[in-house]
Amino acid sequence: xxxxxxxxxxxxxxxxxxxxxxxEGEIIGSAIIRTGINxxxxxxxxxxxxxxxxxxxxxxxxxxxxxxxxxxxxxxANKTVTEITCHAKGAHYIHxxxxxxxxxxxxxxxxxxxxxxxxxxxxxxxxxCAAGTGRFLEVMANVFKVSLDELGxxxxxxxxxxxxxxxxxxxxxxxxxxxxxxxxxxxxxxVGIHHAISKRVGGMFSRVGVQNDVFxxxxxxxxxxxxxxxxxxxQIKIVEPRKxxxxxxxxxxxxxxxxAWKRGR
Amino acid sequence: MAIxxxxxxxxxxxxxxxxxxxxxxxxxxxxxxxEEIWEFLTKEAPVRFPHAFDNGRYNRNRIxxxxxxxxxxxxxxxxxxxxxxxxxxxxxxxxxxFVQGGQCVDPYYAAGAxxxxxxxVNQWAACQREGVTFTQAQVLREDDKERASQSISFEVCNTxxxxxxxxxxxxxxxIAPYSCLRCSDVSYSLEAHRHGKRQDxxxxxxxxxxxxxxxxxxxxxxxxxxxxxxxxxxxxxxxRETTEEDLRKEIILHNEGRRLSREIxxxxxxxxxxxxxxKDRRAILQMGGMEVxxxxxxxxxxxxxxxxxxxxxxxxxxxxxxxxxxxxxxFLCGSCVFPSDYRIEEGGGVIVGTDNHWxxxxxxxxETGDPYYNLAKATLSYPYxxxxxxxxxxxxxxxxxSRADGVLFMYNWGCNTQSAMARMLCDEIKKLVNVPxxxxxxxFQASQxxxxxxxxxxxxxxx
Ligand code: SF4
Numbered sequence: 201x202x203x204x205x206x207x208x209x210x211x212x213x214x215x216x217x218x219x220x221x222x223x224e225g226e227i228i229g230s231a232i233i234r235t236g237i238n239x240x241x242x243x244x245x246x247x248x249x250x251x252x253x254x255x256x257x258x259x260x261x262x263x264x265x266x267x268x269x270x271x272x273x274x275x276x277a278n279k280t281v282t283e284i285t286c287h288a289k290g291a292h293y294i295h296x297x298x299x300x301x302x303x304x305x306x307x308x309x310x311x312x313x314x315x316x317x318x319x320x321x322x323x324x325x326x327x328x329c330a331a332g333t334g335r336f337l338e339v340m341a342n343v344f345k346v347s348l349d350e351l352g353x354x355x356x357x358x359x360x361x362x363x364x365x366x367x368x369x370x371x372x373x374x375x376x377x378x379x380x381x382x383x384x385x386x387x388x389x390x391v392g393i394h395h396a397i398s399k400r401v402g403g404m405f406s407r408v409g410v411q412n413d414v415f416x417x418x419x420x421x422x423x424x425x426x427x428x429x430x431x432x433x434x435q436i437k438i439v440e441p442r443k444x445x446x447x448x449x450x451x452x453x454x455x456x457x458x459x460a461w462k463r464g465r
Numbered sequence: 466m467a468i469x470x471x472x473x474x475x476x477x478x479x480x481x482x483x484x485x486x487x488x489x490x491x492x493x494x495x496x497x498x499x500e501e502i503w504e505f506l507t508k509e510a511p512v513r514f515p516h517a518f519d520n521g522r523y524n525r526n527r528i529x530x531x532x533x534x535x536x537x538x539x540x541x542x543x544x545x546x547x548x549x550x551x552x553x554x555x556x557x558x559x560x561x562x563f564v565q566g567g568q569c570v571d572p573y574y575a576a577g578a579x580x581x582x583x584x585x586v587n588q589w590a591a592c593q594r595e596g597v598t599f600t601q602a603q604v605l606r607e608d609d610k611e612r613a614s615q616s617i618s619f620e621v622c623n624t625x626x627x628x629x630x631x632x633x634x635x636x637x638x639x640i641a642p643y644s645c646l647r648c649s650d651v652s653y654s655l656e657a658h659r660h661g662k663r664q665d666x667x668x669x670x671x672x673x674x675x676x677x678x679x680x681x682x683x684x685x686x687x688x689x690x691x692x693x694x695x696x697x698x699x700x701x702x703x704x705r706e707t708t709e710e711d712l713r714k715e716i717i718l719h720n721e722g723r724r725l726s727r728e729i730x731x732x733x734x735x736x737x738x739x740x741x742x743x744k745d746r747r748a749i750l751q752m753g754g755m756e757v758x759x760x761x762x763x764x765x766x767x768x769x770x771x772x773x774x775x776x777x778x779x780x781x782x783x784x785x786x787x788x789x790x791x792x793x794x795x796f797l798c799g800s801c802v803f804p805s806d807y808r809i810e811e812g813g814g815v816i817v818g819t820d821n822h823w824x825x826x827x828x829x830x831x832e833t834g835d836p837y838y839n840l841a842k843a844t845l846s847y848p849y850x851x852x853x854x855x856x857x858x859x860x861x862x863x864x865x866x867s868r869a870d871g872v873l874f875m876y877n878w879g880c881n882t883q884s885a886m887a888r889m890l891c892d893e894i895k896k897l898v899n900v901p902x903x904x905x906x907x908x909f910q911a912s913q914x915x916x917x918x919x920x921x922x923x924x925x926x927x928x
Contacts, residue, residue: 269915284923308916320927322901327916 206260209453212270215306217242219250220450229254239270263461265453283449290452291415292318294443299411304420306334313408324407330369331400334419343376344386355425358391394425398433413439421445473520475507479532486535492762502542510545519599525805529744531786536771540748543758548592560702565651566643569825570756575715576699576707579759586626617657621650622879643671649881669698679845688841712836719755725768726753726826732775734867740778741785743806743816753826789813793928796869799876800883802907804921814925818867824849857893871928872902
């Protein structure tokens with residue numbers, strides 16, 4: 201078998217480590233693992249898992265780009281790039297008409313506007329308030345004793361949207377407990393939470409100017425309830441991704457790895 | 466406990482060139498030779514101030530490493546001898562005034578005092594702590610912040626350094642700010658001082674006529690009276706009488722610093738790849754304000770020599786230490802805070818200018834005629850203190866001159882005026898020069914958070 205020249209993008213986020221292996225512009229392997237406390241080890245583990253998925257070894261990798269908060273401890277990487285640039289490249293790869301990205305990750309939330317080539321034209325970021333983060337939804341899922349993946353489908357079965365005023369993790373948790381104690385249906389509260397988050401992050405998106413097509417990336421993008429609430433609050437249509445939106449940052453990192461390697465040749 | 470610290474060492478190979486450079490002459494007429502500076506930086510200082518020699522990635526003030534740039538070493542020397550020099554001045558009976566408000570310091574020095582802004586007060590305090598590591602210094606700084614909140618208000622930005630004055634750990638004789646628009650901490654500090662326990666520290670407030678007064682005769686005259694009042698207040702401390710001629714001479718001296726800074730900036734901005742890194746740019750341009758080292762004459766010596774080195778580097782096409790070719794150029798707006806130059810440079814950018822103190826450094830004072838009137842006129846015309854539209858016009862001009870590709874507006878949490886202005890100013894700048902802008906609120910911390918640096922890095926990548 202002829203040797204593959206492969207490229208890796210490793211996105212070490214606060215909740216998940218996402219890794220993508222690419223060759224000749226195609227994704228040939230990927231992995232999503234839970235981020236542990238050893239940042240460097242997370243990257244290695246993610247890389248090994250994705251390589252195994254692609255049927256390759258480390259020797260097949262020509263260039264690695266690390267992104268996400270864990271990129272500062274990434275001795276396996278040839279280059280580090282912020283997740284803002286990587287999400288832009290990743291979303292452009294998945295859906296080339298993307299002009300705006302809503303990225304909801306484990307610990308922050310970003311609005312990114314792109315130019316026609318997938319370069320960042322403007323961005324706004326919320327890393328101060330828990331609204332719109334995976335961690336917030338994880339805490340909420342715990343209150344309802346369901347898994348994070350179940351929140352979205354549950355919210356779609358709601359019969360009404362209950363107002364939830366808090367988007368602070370601590371206060372929203374106590375507000376939710378009170379609503380449950382009052383006998384409200386969990387799905388109506390969950391949809392209320394999704395709507396509260398959408399309204400809160402709406403301001404950030406108007407700052408960068410929402411333009412079609414809108415791509416929703418990050419782990420929270422898999423939540424269908426959140427997606428629906430955002431479409432309603434921002435009065436937009438979010439594109440159907442043809443790849444896992446949680447991988448967008450890692451895909452972008454792999455795209456950058458391939459072009460950096462080609463430039464350097 | 467073993468200390469695990471990566472320390473910077475000036476390489477012996479750099480000594481030969483450095484010791485042939487000029488002495489620094491101080492305001493009191495004493496001198497220090499380049500050889501003495503070298504000895505201090507390589508032997509005494511690393512033992513007394515290990516925190517300053519920390520070479521870790523998270524030390525945004527770490528030593529520049531541009532060892533072929535003598536002024537960079539001299540700036541480091543002046544910073545690290547702050548406490549020694551201030552104590553010497555105090556022994557000679559020279560009063561120290563704590564100033565805020567972005568003003569030039571000519572009148573304070575004309576009256577025989579030393580004027581120190583919050584950052585210098587903090588540097589003085591930092592030099593009182595010897596033998597501490599970088600991490601220990603950070604912990605102590607966090608404790609200072611907590612005490613500052615208690616001695617001023619929990620709503621202040623906490624860069625003030627005011628706590629040291631209240632506690633008496635820094636022998637400051639006078640609190641003498643101007644009540645200009647830029648700084649919301651001034652009012653908190655004044656109020657705290659009025660009710661504080663250090664009533665022995667003299668209080669003076671320069672009443673700055675606010676908003677668009679620079680062309681009004683009455684305002685200039687009124688402010689000139691304030692400057693006279695300031696000088697009389699300092700005279701009461703020194704027991705001497707400051708003359709018009711003293712002030713005129715001081716203005717001429719400070720104008721030389723301001724001129725040199727402007728000339729250096731023009732040189733520095735010209736090449737696509739600047740001749741020094743961002744830290745060394747900031748160091749030399751700030752010296753033109755004649756405040757940073759608490760000794761205008763010493764700053765002037767370093768500026769004069771620095772200009773020659775910058776000229777030579779630009780002529781020979783020398784690239785700044787650690788810069789990539791043609792880095793993305795960022796103009797920094799806002800107040801009292803800057804992101805890590807090194808992190809910006811790692812990402813392929815460089816900070817090419819700031820608006821804050823550049824506003825007074827780039828404003829020359831008329832040298833003939835009534836010096837009080839001239840000083841008042843110059844102070845009231847500082848572009849940073851004007852309304853948003855005028856400030857934006859001047860900033861846009863600096864952006865064009867420095868050939869910046871983008872604007873980063875940073876302000877401290879609790880900095881009420883700058884936070885209120887940020888969006889509007891950036892919008893106006895965008896209209897005038899059409900460059901991308903990013904606004905970041907900085908919460909005071911001994912080291913900058915990864916989230917903050919992440920935004921800055923993304924902005925550099927975007928540019
Ligand atoms: S950050 Fe703002 S409030 Fe604080 S000292 Fe500076 S100008 Fe004043």
